[in-house]
Structure formats: structure tokens, C-alpha cells
Amino acid sequence: MSTLLEVSGVSVSFDGFRAINNLSFRIGAAEMRAVIGPNGAGKTTFMDIVTGKTRPDEGRVLWAEKSQSLLKMSEARIAQAGIGRKFQKPTVFEDQTVEENLLLALKKPRGWVAVLSYRPSSADFGRVKELADEIGLGDALPRKSGELSHGQKQWLEIGMLLAQEPRLLLVDEPAAGMTPAEREQTTAILVEAAKTRAVVVVEHDMEFVRRLNCKVTVLHEGSVLAEGSLDHVTSNKDVIDVYLGR
Amino acid sequence: MQRSFITRNPSVLIFLALLALFTLVVTVLAEGFGVGVISTSFVKTLGKTLCLCLAAVAMDLIWGFTGILSLGHFAFFGLGGYMIGMWLMYERTRLIVVESLSQAEIPPTATEVVDAIGNQIFGVVGASEFPLVWAFADSLFLQLLLVVLVPGLLALVFGWLAFRSRVTGVYLSILTQAMTLALALYLFQNDSGLRGNNGLSGLQNLPGVTAPQSTVSLWFFWGSALALGLGYLLAAWLVSGKFGSVMRGIRDNEARVRFLGYSVELYKLVVFTLTAVIAGIAGALYYPQAGIINPAEIAPIASIYLAVWVAIGGRGRLYGAVIGAAIVSLLSTWFTGGQAPDIPLGFYTIKWVDWWLVLLGLSFVAVTLFTSKGMGGLVDLWTQRRTPNRHGADLGPDAGSLREQEAET
Numbered sequence: 151m152s153t154l155l156e157v158s159g160v161s162v163s164f165d166g167f168r169a170i171n172n173l174s175f176r177i178g179a180a181e182m183r184a185v186i187g188p189n190g191a192g193k194t195t196f197m198d199i200v201t202g203k204t205r206p207d208e209g210r211v212l213w214a215e216k217s218q219s220l221l222k223m224s225e226a227r228i229a230q231a232g233i234g235r236k237f238q239k240p241t242v243f244e245d246q247t248v249e250e251n252l253l254l255a256l257k258k259p260r261g262w263v264a265v266l267s268y269r270p271s272s273a274d275f276g277r278v279k280e281l282a283d284e285i286g287l288g289d290a291l292p293r294k295s296g297e298l299s300h301g302q303k304q305w306l307e308i309g310m311l312l313a314q315e316p317r318l319l320l321v322d323e324p325a326a327g328m329t330p331a332e333r334e335q336t337t338a339i340l341v342e343a344a345k346t347r348a349v350v351v352v353e354h355d356m357e358f359v360r361r362l363n364c365k366v367t368v369l370h371e372g373s374v375l376a377e378g379s380l381d382h383v384t385s386n387k388d389v390i391d392v393y394l395g396r
Numbered sequence: 397m398q399r400s401f402i403t404r405n406p407s408v409l410i411f412l413a414l415l416a417l418f419t420l421v422v423t424v425l426a427e428g429f430g431v432g433v434i435s436t437s438f439v440k441t442l443g444k445t446l447c448l449c450l451a452a453v454a455m456d457l458i459w460g461f462t463g464i465l466s467l468g469h470f471a472f473f474g475l476g477g478y479m480i481g482m483w484l485m486y487e488r489t490r491l492i493v494v495e496s497l498s499q500a501e502i503p504p505t506a507t508e509v510v511d512a513i514g515n516q517i518f519g520v521v522g523a524s525e526f527p528l529v530w531a532f533a534d535s536l537f538l539q540l541l542l543v544v545l546v547p548g549l550l551a552l553v554f555g556w557l558a559f560r561s562r563v564t565g566v567y568l569s570i571l572t573q574a575m576t577l578a579l580a581l582y583l584f585q586n587d588s589g590l591r592g593n594n595g596l597s598g599l600q601n602l603p604g605v606t607a608p609q610s611t612v613s614l615w616f617f618w619g620s621a622l623a624l625g626l627g628y629l630l631a632a633w634l635v636s637g638k639f640g641s642v643m644r645g646i647r648d649n650e651a652r653v654r655f656l657g658y659s660v661e662l663y664k665l666v667v668f669t670l671t672a673v674i675a676g677i678a679g680a681l682y683y684p685q686a687g688i689i690n691p692a693e694i695a696p697i698a699s700i701y702l703a704v705w706v707a708i709g710g711r712g713r714l715y716g717a718v719i720g721a722a723i724v725s726l727l728s729t730w731f732t733g734g735q736a737p738d739i740p741l742g743f744y745t746i747k748w749v750d751w752w753l754v755l756l757g758l759s760f761v762a763v764t765l766f767t768s769k770g771m772g773g774l775v776d777l778w779t780q781r782r783t784p785n786r787h788g789a790d791l792g793p794d795a796g797s798l799r800e801q802e803a804e805t
Binding site: 226230235241243244265270 | 634637638639642644645648649651652654655656657658659660662663698763
């Protein structure tokens with residue numbers, strides 16, 4: 151399988167604290183990966199580095215077939231290259247309708263001149279409706295997204311990610327604050343998405359990770375502790391010591 | 397889903413209709429038209445108010461919609477005024493100089509005329525040479541171009557430096573204050589080439605126009621109304637489409653917009669520059685009605701007033717900005733002009749000239765405390781528009797996906 155993202159030997163410190171320490175990570179073009187680890191293991195910092203929010207002190211981050219370095223690119227350029235990110239807390243534009251939120255995310259030219267002259271075509275509205283149905287918000291299009299429930303906001307944000315048509319999806323704790331039924335639906339959406347693209351899920355909840363049924367990477371103190379199937383890593387002694395044993 | 401711009405924004409049509417009606421009524425009642433219920437000076441006040449409303453619309457775009465509290469937009473307003481003022485002053489002085497020199501035996505040369513104009517304009521600051529900034533002052537067309545270009549370029553350079561370094565929030569507000577203060581201090585110097593603290597004067601006299609002020613005031617009133625109408629239309633169009641969606645996104649969550657792939661810095665720069673240009677045009681229409689411009693006009697406090705108008709009127713909605721600017725600036729004229737009756741309390745008499753600022757300050761605090769939507773929010777009571785009051789508070793995994801109201805009960 152071809153590699154979509156390759157992170158190698160990356161380190162970053164904040165005021166002397168090594169948040170990421172010689173981390174290496176790679177993911178294929180259509181693969182689901184769960185990243186677990188205790189608090190402070192560097193999960194969020196890892197996402198920050200890939201999306202360009204944080205610049206590492208050393209190491210390489212290479213993207214796609216041309217092995218393009220992401221380190222020199224701005225957040226917006228990285229997003230345009232095909233990396234979508236979902237935050238831990240649902241961050242949708244509360245003052246705007248579900249439809250406006252999805253239209254904003256829809257894969258279209260991002261330049262200001264193009265945006266200024268943009269008028270959504272009926273095909274765009276069709277795509278928005280399709281996405282809304284997929285995330286269970288088909289009837290909520292004209293509603294302000296601030297009115298939605300917590301779980302619905304999470305889905306809307308996932309829907310916005312899908313609308314971007316990214317090649318790599320970084321998802322931070324998608325199931326936080328969801329009911330069991332909502333979790334199941336979220337799992338289904340993510341598994342479906344991973345058929346055509348790479349999905350990295352950061353999650354605390356072991357049950358949720360088990361349902362994703364994918365390869366797991368365990369982070370500890372800023373580097374990879376173990377990698378493999380969930381059963382494989384949970385039987386690893388180091389992992390039990392630092393994470394599961396507590 | 398595809399509806400026309402007007403059906404999606406009925407408030408635009410209502411606003412334009414009210415503006416047209418207002419213009420018509422003032423015109424008919426004005427001295428220049430013959431009825432004379434409204435004095436020429438009051439027509440000028442109303443015309444100036446329309447210009448301030450246009451500046452407030454620009455302020456609303458940058459602050460209310462994009463979330464950038466710029467406290468320097470009056471610098472652009474003033475620069476627009478200076479640019480048109482230079483031509484007005486040059487041309488009027490030239491006509492006077494040519495007139496007086498034509499009495500002489502020998503016809504004056506072109507150099508003599510220019511020197512005489514320079515003497516007239518700069519005598520007050522002890523100079524007679526034309527500084528470089530006056531290079532285009534003899535051309536109305538070029539100076540009109542500069543009305544747009546000078547504020548636009550300043551905003552472009554300033555914005556590029558500030559936004560590129562990701563300066564946001566209160567730090568950006570302070571920077572913009574520093575910008576307008578620096579510009580005012582520079583212009584106060586006699587050798588800045590714009591007559592120091594004397595400023596440019598006599599701007600109400602249009603060169604080569606013999607019509608009385610009562611008529612000229614109406615021309616400017618109409619011009620200001622037209623500019624406000626067009627500016628409002630442009631602003632409404634801007635915020636109604638996807639561009640407006642990006643603007644509001646930047647206001648509410650900058651990082652999210654960035655991760656959607658929009659270059660936030662570029663968008664901010666575009667809005668900042670565009671609003672600076674609108675402010676410049678408003679200023680170019682304002683100062684010929686005021687008759688004089690000097691550096692005190694772009695003191696930091698002026699830009700703060702602009703923010704106060706928009707806050708009181710209701711930011712994030714265009715008519716709110718217009719209502720705020722119109723009501724507060726007209727009230728300010730009324731109170732500080734000595735027209736408001738004093739209130740004798742027996743032991744102390746409240747003179748509004750002194751106490752108006754206190755009243756304005758108190759109402760600003762009241763608006764901030766009690767209604768975040770300002771006076772424009774009153775319209776919501778009528779149209780029953782409601783905004784969701786659920787700011788994504790995390791209920792945590794334990795509470796499941798309960799809605800906030802459910803969780804509270």
C-alpha cells in the first residue's frame with residue numbers, strides 16, 4: 151500500500167518540555183488508524199504538527215506521492231492539499247445555518263476572488279443535502295447550527311470534514327459526549343470514510359477503538375510505544391505498565 | 397433554494413427606500429429648494445451625518461462581521477478628506493491668484509502663478525514651496541484617485557504587516573490606535589507639507605462654482621446619500637454570500653476557518669483594505685461639507701467614537717451601524733452645540749456641553765452590559781428573530797448528548 155503521510159524523527163519542545171520525542175508514523179492512502187495514549191502523550195501536538203499549527207524543531211513530515219514536505223506550508227495550504235481536521239470540542243459556526251456551514255466546507259476554490267463571485271449551483275445544494283442526510287441532519291439544513299445538540303454538532307463537523315473531500319482525516323475524540331446509539335452511527339460514518347481515504351482517530355475510549363477494528367498506535371511521552379492490532383498492543387507489557395495498568 | 401439577493405435580504409430594500417424618502421424630504425424642505433424649513437447649516441450637518449453612517453458601515457464590516465476591532469479607521473477617513481481638500485484648496489487659490497495677477501501689466505508666467513499659489517497656501521506655516529505630496533494637487537482626477545489609493549495603500553501595508561504576524565484581539569486594536577496617533581502627530585508638524593495644525597480650510601467653496609452654499613450643500617447631501625446607498629448595497633451583498641460566511645467564520649472561530657483551507661490573513665487584509673477605501677470615500681465627502689480638516693480630526697478618540705456608534709447601534713447588522721452613527725452623532729451635535737436645555741438642580745446646573753460625554757459613556761456601558769445587540773436589536777423584537785444562545789458548552793460524556801436545556805432541568 152502506498153504511503154500517504156510519513157512523519158519521521160519529529161521532535162518538538164515547549165519551554166524545555168519535550169512534547170514530541172523522535173516520533174515516526176506512517177499511514178496508507180485508505181487506512182483507518184486509532185491513536186491512543188494517556189493524557190500528555192502528545193496526541194494533540196502530533197495533530198498540530200501535521201496540520202501546520204505547530205512547527206517541529208526537527209524531523210520530516212512528507213505528504214502524498216510526491217513526498218512534499220508539509221513543514222513549510224501554512225495551515226490553509228495544508229488543508230487545501232487534502233488534510234482535514236476535527237477538533238475535540240465540536241467547532242461549527244454557531245451563528246450560521248447547517249447549510250451555510252456545509253457550503254463553507256465544500257471543496258471549492260478557496261481564494262477570495264473565487265469566493266466573492268461564488269454562487270452555489272444546484273449540484274452544490276444537492277451535494278450538501280446528500281452530506282446532511284449522511285450525518286443525519288437532512289431535516290436541519292435551515293437551522294442555525296448553534297441550536298443543534300452536542301452530538302449533532304459533532305456530526306456536522308464530521309460532515310464538514312467530508313465535504314472538504316480530504317485524503318487524510320484527523321479526528322480528535324469524535325465520540326466524546328455521545329450516547330451509545332450516536333457512537334454507533336459515528337463509527338459507521340468513520341468506517342465508511344476510511345474505505346476511500348486515510349482516517350486517524352485519537353480516542354480515549356477503548357470500546358470505541360475496538361469497534362473501529364483497525365491498527366492501533368500507542369503514544370507515550372511523545373513517541374510511539376507500540377503499534378499493531380488492539381489485542382496485540384493491549385497484551386504488550388510496556389503498554390500495560392504505562393497506560394492500561396493505571 | 398436559489399433566491400434573488402433582495403428576497404434574501406428584505407432589509408436592504410427597506411433601508412434604501414427610507415434613505416431615498418429621507419433625501420427627498422430634506423431636499424424639499426431645504427433652503428436651497430426654496431421652502432427653507434431646514435437651514436443650510438443643518439443640511440450640511442445631515443449630509444455629514446450620512447458620511448459618518450457610511451464610515452460606520454465600513455466599521456461594521458471589519459468589526460461586526462470580521463471581528464477585527466480596528467480603532468484606526470478614522471485615519472483613513474481623514475486621509476480621504478485631505479486628498480480631496482488638497483485639490484479644492486489648490487484650485488480655488490489658483491483661481492484667486494490668476495484673477496489678481498491678471499490686473500498686472502505683464503501677464504504672469506506659469507511659474508509665477510504656481511509660486512504665488514504656494515505663497516498663499518503655505519504662508520501660514522512660513523513656507524512657500526510646494527512639498528512633494530502636492531505633486532498632483534492641480535488635477536482633480538488624480539486627487540480623486542488618491543482618495544481611494546492613499547487610504548487603501550496605507551491599510552494594505554499596515555494590514556499586511558499586522559495580520560501576517562498574527563496580531564489579533566486587543567493588541568491589534570492598540571496597534572491601530574498607534575497608527576492613527578502617529579499619523580495625526582506627523583500631520584501636526586508644519587513641515588509634513590499639509591499645513592500642520594492649521595489643516596486645510598475653505599473646503600466648502602467649490603472652485604469655479606458660483607452657486608450659493610444653500611445649493612452646494614444640497615449637492616453634497618445628495619452625493620453623500622448616494623454614496624451611503626451604494627456603500628450599503630455593496631456591504632450587504634458582501635456579507636450575504638459565501639464571502640460573508642467566511643467573514644463571520646473568522647469572527648467566530650479563526651482557527652476553524654484556517655483548517656477549512658481558507659487563508660484567514662488574506663481575507664482579513666482584503667476586508668481591512670476595502671473598509672479603509674470606503675472610509676476614505678466617506679471622508680472625501682464629509683470634509684467639503686465641514687469646510688475644514690486638520691490633524692485633530694484623526695486623533696485616536698475619533699476612531700473610538702466610530703466603534704462606540706457601531707456598538708450602540710448594534711454590530712453585526714448593517715442597519716444597526718447606520719442607526720447608531722446617525723442617532724449618536726446627531727445627538728452629539730445637539731448636546732455639544734448648546735441647543736440642549738440646561739437642567740438646573742438648584743445646587744448645580746447640568747450643562748450638557750460638559751456632561752454629554754458622561755452621558756455617552758454611560759449609555760455605552762449600558763448597551764454593553766444589557767444588550768449585546770444594541771439599538772438594532774430592537775428590530776428583532778418586532779421581527780421575532782432569535783439567535784441561539786448555546787455556545788457549544790461541553791456537556792461531557794456523562795451527560796450524554798443531552799441538549800443544554802435538558803441538562804439543566
